[in-house]
Amino acid sequence: MTPTPEEVQPRTDAWLLEIDHLRVSYGRRRRTHTAVDDVTLNVGAGEAVGLVGESGSGKSTIGRAVLGLTASSSGRIRFEDTDITSVPAERRGALTADLQVVFQDPYGSLNPARTISQTLTEPLLTHRAMTAEQARARVQGLLDQVGLPADAANRYPAAFSGGQRQRIAIARALASNPKLVICDEPVSALDLSTQAQILNLLADLRADLGLAYLFIGHNLAVVRNLCDRVVVLYRGQVMETGPAAQVTGHPLHPYTAALVAAAPVADVAAQRERRLARVTVTEPLTVAHSGCPFAGRCPHVEDICRQQRPARVKVGESVVACHLFPSGKGDSHTSGSVDEKV
Amino acid sequence: MGSLALRRAAGAVPLLLVVWTAAFFLQQLIHGDPAAYVLGNTSTAAQRDQLDAAFGLHRSPLDQYLSTCANLLSGDLGRSWITSESVGRLLSTALPVTLSLALLSTLVTAAVGTALGIWAALRRGSRVDRILQLAAGAVTAVPNYWIAVGLVYLFAIQYRVLPATGYVQLNQSPGQWLQSLILPVIALSLAPIGPIFLQARSAVAEALDADYVRTVRALGIPRRRQVLKHGLRNAAAPIVTAVGFNTVGLLAGTVAVEQIFNLPGLGSQLLSGVLGHDVPVVQGVVLVFAVGVVIVNLAVDLLIGVLNPKARRA
Numbered sequence: 001m002t003p004t005p006e007e008v009q010p011r012t013d014a015w016l017l018e019i020d021h022l023r024v025s026y027g028r029r030r031r032t033h034t035a036v037d038d039v040t041l042n043v044g045a046g047e048a049v050g051l052v053g054e055s056g057s058g059k060s061t062i063g064r065a066v067l068g069l070t071a072s073s074s075g076r077i078r079f080e081d082t083d084i085t086s087v088p089a090e091r092r093g094a095l096t097a098d099l100q101v102v103f104q105d106p107y108g109s110l111n112p113a114r115t116i117s118q119t120l121t122e123p124l125l126t127h128r129a130m131t132a133e134q135a136r137a138r139v140q141g142l143l144d145q146v147g148l149p150a151d152a153a154n155r156y157p158a159a160f161s162g163g164q165r166q167r168i169a170i171a172r173a174l175a176s177n178p179k180l181v182i183c184d185e186p187v188s189a190l191d192l193s194t195q196a197q198i199l200n201l202l203a204d205l206r207a208d209l210g211l212a213y214l215f216i217g218h219n220l221a222v223v224r225n226l227c228d229r230v231v232v233l234y235r236g237q238v239m240e241t242g243p244a245a246q247v248t249g250h251p252l253h254p255y256t257a258a259l260v261a262a263a264p265v266a267d268v269a270a271q272r273e274r275r276l277a278r279v280t281v282t283e284p285l286t287v288a289h290s291g292c293p294f295a296g297r298c299p300h301v302e303d304i305c306r307q308q309r310p311a312r313v314k315v316g317e318s319v320v321a322c323h324l325f326p327s328g329k330g331d332s333h334t335s336g337s338v339d340e341k342v
Numbered sequence: 343m344g345s346l347a348l349r350r351a352a353g354a355v356p357l358l359l360v361v362w363t364a365a366f367f368l369q370q371l372i373h374g375d376p377a378a379y380v381l382g383n384t385s386t387a388a389q390r391d392q393l394d395a396a397f398g399l400h401r402s403p404l405d406q407y408l409s410t411c412a413n414l415l416s417g418d419l420g421r422s423w424i425t426s427e428s429v430g431r432l433l434s435t436a437l438p439v440t441l442s443l444a445l446l447s448t449l450v451t452a453a454v455g456t457a458l459g460i461w462a463a464l465r466r467g468s469r470v471d472r473i474l475q476l477a478a479g480a481v482t483a484v485p486n487y488w489i490a491v492g493l494v495y496l497f498a499i500q501y502r503v504l505p506a507t508g509y510v511q512l513n514q515s516p517g518q519w520l521q522s523l524i525l526p527v528i529a530l531s532l533a534p535i536g537p538i539f540l541q542a543r544s545a546v547a548e549a550l551d552a553d554y555v556r557t558v559r560a561l562g563i564p565r566r567r568q569v570l571k572h573g574l575r576n577a578a579a580p581i582v583t584a585v586g587f588n589t590v591g592l593l594a595g596t597v598a599v600e601q602i603f604n605l606p607g608l609g610s611q612l613l614s615g616v617l618g619h620d621v622p623v624v625q626g627v628v629l630v631f632a633v634g635v636v637i638v639n640l641a642v643d644l645l646i647g648v649l650n651p652k653a654r655r656a
Contacts, residue, residue, distance in 0.1 A: 067560040089559045096562025103560075108553030113575050113650065123561050172561070 014081075016180055016212050017043040017066065017099075022075035024061050024236075035061040037236035037293075038075070043180060048206060048213040050223030050244060052259065053233035059216045062233075063182045066214065067101055068092055079180070097127035097176035104185040106165035110157040116143075117153035120172055127176045142171040146201060163194035170201065180212045187222060199226055220263055224248040232256045235293040242318025252320045255294045292323065300324060346647065347640060354636040358629065362414065365628040366407050369621045379619040380423055397423055410625065419629075420622035422615075429626040432611060437630065439509055439607035440596050442519070443526055444634075447592050450531040451538050452585045458535075459542020459581070460569065466547055474539065482536030486595050490529035490602040497525060507604035526603045530595050534588035541584035545577035552576065578649045586642030590635050 024036040036058040043049045051059045064070040066077055068089035077085045079099055084092065092099075100123075103109045110119055120142055121135040130138065139153050146167040157165055166186060173181050183202065187195040203226055205211060217223050223230055223244065230247040232240040232255065240253040251257040265271050292298070295305040304323050313325045376399060377390040394400050398409065413420055419429035462471045498506035504525050510518035549555065550573045558568055597609035604610075608627050615623035 069556060069560055089562060090565045092562055096560070101557065101560045103553060103557055105553055109557045111554040111558075111572055111576065114572075122558065122563060126561075126563055126567075169557075176561075 014045075015042040015078075016045045016047075016080060017214065018076070018078040019062065019066070020076040020078070022062065022065060022077060023073045024058070024065055024070060025073045034073075035236055036065065036072075039233070039236070039238055041231050041238065041241070043212050043214050045179065046206075046210045046212050047229070048215055048227040050227035050230040051214060051216045051233060052218060052220060052223050052230060054218060054259075056235070057233040058236040059218075059233050060184055061236075063101070063184045063214065063216050066182060067099070094127060097123070098179045099182070100173035100176065100178040100180075101182040101184065102166070102169050102173050102186045105189050106162050106169055107157075107189075109169050110165055112157055115154055115156055116160075116168055119157075119168065120153075120175055123172060123175045138175065142175055145174065145205070146171045161194075162190050163198060166190060166194075166198050167201065170198075170205070174205065174209070177209075178211070180214065183213055183215045183217075185217055186215075188217065188219070195222070202226060220248050220260055232259065237293050238312075238321060239294065240318060240320045240322075242316075242320075246316065246318055252315055252318055252325065253294075253322045254298050254300050254324070258297075292321075347644065350636075350640045350643065354633075354640075357636065358632050361632040362411075362625060362629055363407070365625045366410060366621065367403070369619070369624055370403050372619065376423065376619040376621070393423075410622070419626045422623050423620050424618050424623075429622050432623065433608070433626050433630055436606060436608045436611045436627075438511070439605050440593075440600070440609060442512065442523055443530065443596055443600070443605065443607060444589065444592050446523055446527045447530040447534075448585065448589045450527055451534045451588060451592075452581075454531070455535045455538025455585070456542045456574075456581055458539045460546050460574065462539070462543045463546035463550060463573075464569065471543075475543075478536035478539045480536075481532045482534075484533060485598075486529050486533055487598045487602055489532050490526070490599055493525045493529055494602070509603075509605045509607075522603075522605075526599050526605060529602075530592055530599050533595075534591060538581070538584045538588055542577070542581045545580040546573050549573040549575075549577040575649070579646050582642055582645050582649065586638050589638045593631055593634055593638075 019039060019041050022036055022039045023034060025032045025034045027033055035056075039058070039062060041049065041051075041062075051062060053059045061070060065072045066079075066084075068084065068087055068091075071088075072085055075085070076083060079095065082095065084095065089096065117136070117139050120139045121130075121132075124130045124135045124138055136153075140150055143150055143152055148164060148167050148171070152160070152164075152168075157168070160168065166189075170186070186202070187198050190198060199222060202213070202215075206213060213226070215223060215227055220230075227244045230240075230242065230244045231238055232247065232253065234255050240247055240251065240256045242252075247256060248260060251260050291304070291306040291308055292310050295301050298305065302323065308323075310321045310323045310325075312319050312321045315325050375390065376397070377393040378385065381389055381393060391400075398406055401409075410420060417430075419433070421428055422432060425432075458474055462474045465471050494506045497504045505522055506525075508522055510522050512519045546569075550569065552572075555568055555572050558572055563572075596607060597612055599605075600607040600609035601613055608630060611623060612627040612631075614620070615627060
């Protein structure tokens with residue numbers, strides 16, 4: 001494979017997390033399923049990047065690969081200039097202190113047999129070599145930071161609601177003072193009013209602590225509010241990348257447009273308008289072809305979509321992979337083949 | 343937790359009464375005249391009548407039963423019809439033998455079964471795992487007396503490293519005590535290791551698959567700690583239950599194993615009691631076994647309460 005322009009381009013920015021042409025496949029030989037297909041994305045220090053897509057789009061797999069819970073098939077993952085592509089979580093040592101995670105299910109992610117204090121001190125005692133006394137003080141600080149009462153420390157997870165448990169999970173992630181927190185659908189299991197509280201908490205913590213987030217979600221509205229940039233994923237491939245307001249407000253890729261339209265709005269007339277942008281299935285999803293993964297559901301599908309995988313094209317501040325935006329054509333001064341990492 | 347123990351002990355009283363009653367009346371179903379068994383074929387009718395009078399056998403079974411109950415309440419288990427020895431004394435000499443055997447076997451089955459279970463759970467789908475699962479099925483299917491005879495042949499007759507029969511009390515010589523129990527314990531433990539291993543394997547595997555273990559993995563907690571603190575801790579309840587269940591089975595297994603290794607335990611007493619129509623001895627041994635089962639089940643419940651904070655409150 002000859003190097004593409006983006007591979008030979010010298011790196012100008014120091015990214016916190018760099019994911020380069022990542023591919024993750026499950027299964028063996030003919031029964032292989034590629035969950036993540038040639039995904040390139042970066043997260044800068046203090047930046048919040050949203051990773052959106054429907055179920056099965058590979059967004060959680062990317063998170064798992066970054067965390068070292070799933071082996072990648074090819075590509076590279078770098079964290080602070082350390083190659084962590086093939087380092088499983090157990091062998092990451094001190095690095096895990098900088099790279100923490102909040103998972104989706106607050107009921108499953110806390111050990112029911114351990115008190116909150118035990119759960120919170122575990123990463124402290126492992127990564128920070130604290131004394132028990134220091135750890136106890138830190139636990140109180142963490143509980144305060146995530147808005148839980150100090151007496152929560154000696155109780156078991158069963159005593160808390162879903163939202164409170166997610167606060168505990170967030171406190172655990174913060175315990176080792178990480179630089180990047182992978183948020184794997186942290187609010188999807190919560191009811192709406194609780195979602196808002198947890199999202200506000202995440203936004204506040206980011207402002208206070210200068211955290212970077214890789215926020216995995218399927219709800220565009222949630223991602224828009226919390227994130228600087230959004231990466232839209234479909235069947236393992238990046239469809240569109242750009243500033244959060246741009247991607248959610250003025251989607252370029254037909255899939256992003258469909259995703260935006262899928263979230264209902266309160267205005268009846270506006271909702272009718274949006275419904276027109278909905279996808280129509282033109283062929284079964286199981287049909288595999290070498291072209292655009294969205295071709296089977298795209299309202300603008302043409303022959304070329306089924307034959308050729310669209311190149312990534314820079315349009316304004318966004319980058320989109322769609323034949324509607326051919327490289328070299330379209331908006332003359334902003335469009336062109338992507339030769340920089342986004 | 344103390345109140346739970348008290349409640350369970352009180353609940354066990356009717357159970358023990360049922361066992362005591364069944365042990366008496368099942369003996370009544372056995373054909374023939376007890377005195378004839380005791381005195382042998384050459385006895386005269388007068389001798390048998392005399393014995394019947396001594397044992398109170400001329401009374402109706404209900405009367406006999408009620409008087410055993412009355413004696414039980416005053417702490418008297420009666421006397422053996424054959425040796426005239428007090429059943430209480432008989433049990434107190436036989437109990438330590440069976441207790442040693444059962445406790446050691448429980449420790450061995452729990453330790454070996456759990457260790458192998460963890461080992462296999464960490465290597466699910468591997469060849470080692472498949473072989474262990476196959477072996478677990480195999481050892482479970484082999485009867486303990488068959489293993490016992492094989493062990494005696496191999497270690498006592500071929501290699502002469504361990505005694506084939508006999509028992510040495512713990513306070514006489516701990517070393518010899520252990521030597522006299524090694525083969526019986528292995529014979530008794532091998533079969534229950536199978537189900538305990540399978541239970542431990544699946545419980546640990548399930549616990550390691552849980553979201554919170556994935557989370558602590560991602561947080562960089564060392565593997566050893568993941569397995570022991572998070573995996574085993576939450577897998578412990580089903581393992582403890584399996585161990586308790588199999589300990590009850592062990593008690594039954596002692597009957598055959600004690601016979602083969604000629605250990606003077608409860609099982610031997612029970613067998614000779616049944617064969618000799620010795621109703622008071624059978625009743626006494628069955629009662630002790632029933633108390634043992636109640637204690638094992640209570641211990642399992644208390645342990646699960648310790649392991650699971652949720653069950654503790656109930």
